[in-house]
Amino acid sequence: MKRRTFVKASAAAGLQGILASRMAPAFAQGTALAWIRWNDFVPASDQLLRSKIIPEAQKALGVRVTLETVNGNDLQPRATSAIQSGSGPDIFCLLNNWAQLYADSTVDVSDVAEKLAKEQGGVYPTNSSVSKVGSRWIGMPWATVGLLIAYRKSWLAEVGYSTFPDTWEKYLDAGKKLKAKGHPIGQTLGHTFGDAPAFWYPYLWSWGGREVDEKGKVVLDSKATVDSVRFMTGFWKDAHDEGGLAWDDTNNNRAFLSGEIAATLNGASIYIESLRKPEQYKTDKGGPMKDDIAHAALPKGPAGQFSYHVPFTNTVMKYSKNAKAAKEFLTWVHSKPVYEQWFVSQKGFSVAPFKDWEKHPMWAEDPIMTPFKTATSTGRMMGYAGPPDKRAAEVISKYIITDMYAKAVQGMKPEEAVKSADGELRKIYGQA
Amino acid sequence: MLALALLAPAVVILVTFIAYPFVMAIWFSLTSIRVGDPGHFVGLANFTKAWEDSIFQTAFKNTVFYTFWATVFKLTLGMWLALLLNRHFRFKRIVRASMLLPFIIPTVLSAFAWRWMFDPTFSVVNWLLYHTGFIANRLPFLSNGDWAMWCAILVNTWRGMPFFAITLLAGLQTINPDLHEAAALDGANAWNRFWHVTWPLLLPVTLVVVVFSVIQTFSDFQLIYVLTGGGPANSTHLVATYAYQLGVGTGLLGEGAAISLFMFPVLFAVVWIQLKYLKRIEAA
Numbered sequence: 001m002k003r004r005t006f007v008k009a010s011a012a013a014g015l016q017g018i019l020a021s022r023m024a025p026a027f028a029q030g031t032a033l034a035w036i037r038w039n040d041f042v043p044a045s046d047q048l049l050r051s052k053i054i055p056e057a058q059k060a061l062g063v064r065v066t067l068e069t070v071n072g073n074d075l076q077p078r079a080t081s082a083i084q085s086g087s088g089p090d091i092f093c094l095l096n097n098w099a100q101l102y103a104d105s106t107v108d109v110s111d112v113a114e115k116l117a118k119e120q121g122g123v124y125p126t127n128s129s130v131s132k133v134g135s136r137w138i139g140m141p142w143a144t145v146g147l148l149i150a151y152r153k154s155w156l157a158e159v160g161y162s163t164f165p166d167t168w169e170k171y172l173d174a175g176k177k178l179k180a181k182g183h184p185i186g187q188t189l190g191h192t193f194g195d196a197p198a199f200w201y202p203y204l205w206s207w208g209g210r211e212v213d214e215k216g217k218v219v220l221d222s223k224a225t226v227d228s229v230r231f232m233t234g235f236w237k238d239a240h241d242e243g244g245l246a247w248d249d250t251n252n253n254r255a256f257l258s259g260e261i262a263a264t265l266n267g268a269s270i271y272i273e274s275l276r277k278p279e280q281y282k283t284d285k286g287g288p289m290k291d292d293i294a295h296a297a298l299p300k301g302p303a304g305q306f307s308y309h310v311p312f313t314n315t316v317m318k319y320s321k322n323a324k325a326a327k328e329f330l331t332w333v334h335s336k337p338v339y340e341q342w343f344v345s346q347k348g349f350s351v352a353p354f355k356d357w358e359k360h361p362m363w364a365e366d367p368i369m370t371p372f373k374t375a376t377s378t379g380r381m382m383g384y385a386g387p388p389d390k391r392a393a394e395v396i397s398k399y400i401i402t403d404m405y406a407k408a409v410q411g412m413k414p415e416e417a418v419k420s421a422d423g424e425l426r427k428i429y430g431q432a
Numbered sequence: 433m434l435a436l437a438l439l440a441p442a443v444v445i446l447v448t449f450i451a452y453p454f455v456m457a458i459w460f461s462l463t464s465i466r467v468g469d470p471g472h473f474v475g476l477a478n479f480t481k482a483w484e485d486s487i488f489q490t491a492f493k494n495t496v497f498y499t500f501w502a503t504v505f506k507l508t509l510g511m512w513l514a515l516l517l518n519r520h521f522r523f524k525r526i527v528r529a530s531m532l533l534p535f536i537i538p539t540v541l542s543a544f545a546w547r548w549m550f551d552p553t554f555s556v557v558n559w560l561l562y563h564t565g566f567i568a569n570r571l572p573f574l575s576n577g578d579w580a581m582w583c584a585i586l587v588n589t590w591r592g593m594p595f596f597a598i599t600l601l602a603g604l605q606t607i608n609p610d611l612h613e614a615a616a617l618d619g620a621n622a623w624n625r626f627w628h629v630t631w632p633l634l635l636p637v638t639l640v641v642v643v644f645s646v647i648q649t650f651s652d653f654q655l656i657y658v659l660t661g662g663g664p665a666n667s668t669h670l671v672a673t674y675a676y677q678l679g680v681g682t683g684l685l686g687e688g689a690a691i692s693l694f695m696f697p698v699l700f701a702v703v704w705i706q707l708k709y710l711k712r713i714e715a716a
Contacts, residue, residue: 073661077680080467084685101683105468191661243552245664246574255553397682398487399663406665410577420486427481 031325032064035314036089038072041145041253041269044276045345053333053341061332063325072193072249076101076397082317090320091330095193096396097130097381097388099139099313106138107316107323109330113137116334121356126379130388131313139313140330141353143346146309146375147198148295150256150270151263154283155183164296168206168231171299175239178262185240186261188247189406195249196402198308199265199298201382204228204401206301211395211425212386218429221422224303229405229414236409245406257281257289265298267310268349268372275347295371297378309379311353348372391428400424460689467683478690488691490666491674495695498585498670499649505589506645507638510596515626517597518604528601535594543658546587550574550659577667580660584668588655592648596641603637604630636710643706647699671695 040046046069054065068089070078076098082088083105092102099106113131117123127141151164159177161170175185188195204210208224236242241261244251252264257273264270271293274281278288298307316326332338343352344362348369351357363373382401383392395401404421408414426432461478464471482488517528534542549556550573561567574580607630615625653672656662662669662677669677671694679688 076682077676080680080683080685083468083683101466102468189664191663241553242572243570243575245572245576246552246580246660248661251551251553258553260553394682394684397677399666403663403665406663410665410667424486427485432484 031062031322032066033091033322033326033329034066034068034089035091035093035329036068036070036075036078037093038075038095039069041267042272042346042349045342045349048342048345053338056338057329057332061325061328063329065329083319086319088317088319090317090322090326092315092317093142094139094313094315095310096197097311097383097393099130099315100133100388100390101393101397102315102317103133103138103390105318107318107320107327108136108138109140109316109327110135110137112327112331112334113140116140116331117354120334120336120352120354121358123353124351124355124376124379126309126376126381127311127313127353129381130311133389139315140334142312142314143343143350143352144309144311144376144379145194145267145349146351146372147195147265147267147307148297148371148375149263150266150268150293150295152183152283152289152292153294154285154292155181155262164294164299166299166305168235168299168301172231172235172239175235175263179239179241183260183262186247186252186255186264187240187244188249188252189236189245189402189409190247191399191402192248194267194310195247195252195265196399197382197396198310200402200405201308201384202298202306202380203232203301203405205306205380205384206298206303207231208301208303210384211392211401212383212429214385216386216429218422218425218431220425221418225404225418226414228301229408229417232405233408233414236405242409245410259284259289268295268347268369271295271368272347272349294368297371297375307375307379308381309351309376311381312350351376394428395425398424398428457689457693460686461693463686465686467685471686474686478686479694481687482691482694487666487669487674488671488694491662491669491671491691492694494581494668495650495670495672498581498588498652498668499646502585502588502592502649503642503645505585506592506596507642509589510593510641511600511638513593513597514600514604515630517601528598531597532594534591539591539654540658542591543587543655546583546590547574547659550583574660575664577664580664580668584656584659587659588649588652591655592645596645599637599641600634603634607633635713639706639710639713643703646702646706650699650702651695 046067049067054067057063057065072095075092075094078088079092079094079098079102082092083102094102113123114137123141124144126144131137131139131141149164155178156164156174158181159174161174165171165174171185178184187199190196204225207228209220209222209228211218211220213219241255252261252266253270253273255261256264256266256270271290274288274290274293278290281289283289283292297305299305314330316323316330320326339352340360343350343357343360348362348366351372358373363370381388381392382396383389386392400421404417407420408417423432462473462475464474513531517524517531548554552570552572552575555570555573557573558567558570561571572579573583611629612625615629620628651672652670653676656668656670656673657676660668662673671691675688675692678684678691
């Protein structure tokens with residue numbers, strides 16, 4: 001399917017009418033909206049929003065949108081202060097399941113979300129699970145950053161892996177050899193919002209560990225969890241860059257691009273950056289690093305292979321005096337001709353929340369990015385096997401799962417680390 | 433009437449910026465307030481929960497450790513620096529002024545600079561030590577819990593030492609040089625002159641500086657937030673950073689307020705003991 005056909009076939013008639021008439025809907029004339037998002041790991045996308053999409057919004061809707069971008073770790077504090085003071089950005093683009101924490105303070109966007117989901121092929125469970133409370137949409141799913149392992153093909157091949165290791169044992173074996181050659185695996189075990197939960201939660205699940213069972217009972221303290229922690233203590237020492245204990249979400253990008261590490265779980269931003277500056281990022285043999293990068297899913301453990309991808313949700317705040325305009329803006333920005341511009345600028349770093357976008361011709365342009373196309377459909381969310389609700393959000397905000405592994409690799413006995421984390425979970429879930 | 437009018441601005445400022453937030457913090461700590469949900473009265477439940485919270489226990493111990501050692505280093509090095517700066521040498525004024533730089537630079541900026549210097553992968557300190565042959569492997573400045581805590585203490589000392597030095601220097605300059613001269617004539621060596629003349633006369637100033645420093649260090653937030661974020665595995669979390677993470681980050685405002693209020697009795701006790709001691713010295 002060609003891009004033009006894709007857009008033509010799916011563009012909403014109402015939106016086309018607005019665009020064609022070049023007249024803004026009367027209700028929104030002169031309205032100002034403030035939209036806050038993270039600093040995108042694909043800076044071109046923020047640039048596109050500022051220079052093109054937002055000015056287009058003013059023409060199409062008569063809405064003057066101000067975009068503010070901040071470090072992802074600063075979004076939660078901003079949301080808390082805005083809600084408590086009753087003033088702040090009209091729309092918050094929140095990560096993970098943070099929207100659940102603010103569910104009582106967000107405008108119901110069910111009408112917009114249901115309509116768009118229907119028009120665009122249905123929504124992925126990853127997105128709906130964090131954007132809904134019961135049947136109410138507390139936010140409009142914006143996108144999901146798919147997280148896969150980015151690795152150096154040549155270095156893995158040098159240690160005997162022409163394809164990426166598909167089990168943790170094989171990954172350990174490869175990692176040991178890579179570390180001996182000075183190119184360890186790089187993974188954050190620090191207090192950070194993206195790469196840390198995206199690695200440690202699926203790692204836990206792959207061993208059969210989980211926070212709660214289907215009935216909501218805390219079951220973290222299990223043999224499976226202890227096994228996962230025990231395996232990691234050796235894996236960390238033998239195969240990882242141990243500096244990862246102090247990494248945030250940017251450290252692994254820098255370490256990979258500077259040739260310090262051989263593999264890391266990340267969004268596609270490493271590869272996209274290497275594409276953007278092929279002259280700057282070279283391999284040790286002098287070739288462009290982009291040609292030596294591939295992506296793979298996390299290896300599987302005794303209980304299977306899992307993944308966690310970071311969903312983004314636009315929430316319209318109840319204190320906003322322009323909630324109606326905000327919903328209109330979200331409808332407009334999600335319309336295919338508009339959203340497509342942003343989606344393409346991401347080059348696959350973000351996956352759309354609706355399934356139709358899997359068919360987008362962009363995915364055929366670069367086979368290295370193909371694994372991201374359907375990554376979201378395999379993801380689980382935090383709080384598994386329960387819902388990713390407020391309690392799960394509290395667990396992730398306190399970094400309890402990440403710190404369980406961090407404590408063990410620093411010397412705490414695996415059983416103690418698991419017991420301690422389980423105790424914290426029980427307090428949060430009211431089962432102490 | 434005039435007295436009331438003159439007092440009014442100060443009272444308004446105190447009530448608005450000190451009393452009101454303090455009372456609100458106490459109220460929050462007694463309720464189940466979460467972000468966007470006013471909650472209800474829960475008595476001391478938030479305090480009990482915090483007391484049993486292993487992360488809080490870690491953060492509290494960390495705070496005491498961090499405050500104690502940072503204050504010891506700041507006092508020792510600050511005193512040493514003040515004694516050096518009290519001597520006559522060329523460019524004395526420039527040196528004294530430049531010494532204040534760490535104190536003047538915004539903490540966030542200097543903490544970022546230190547974070548880069550301690551970066552797990554690209555630390556300039558590691559680079560220098562490695563290339564000069566002192567180390568074969570990178571030092572885990574921020575990626576080992578103990579190292580990270582000592583790094584935080586180092587940065588706090590670097591930042592706070594000038595305050596000690598300048599204040600103690602001001603105190604030193606009020607000491608009559610005749611006293612030192614007389615002691616020297618009586619055969620007192622440098623150490624004896626310091627211990628029996630300088631130290632007793634400087635003690636009131638020292639106590640005031642220590643009180644200020646303990647308050648600031650015990651409630652430190654910015655430095656840790658930027659340098660380590662409380663990691664790895666909460667090993668550098670302080671009471672203030674954990675209260676922020678819970679209250680502002682996670683939206684559990686009641687629990688966050690309760691945790692931050694744990695600082696109050698400790699600081700109150702420290703200030704009370706030190707001021708009482710100061711009074712006794714002054715009376716003597």
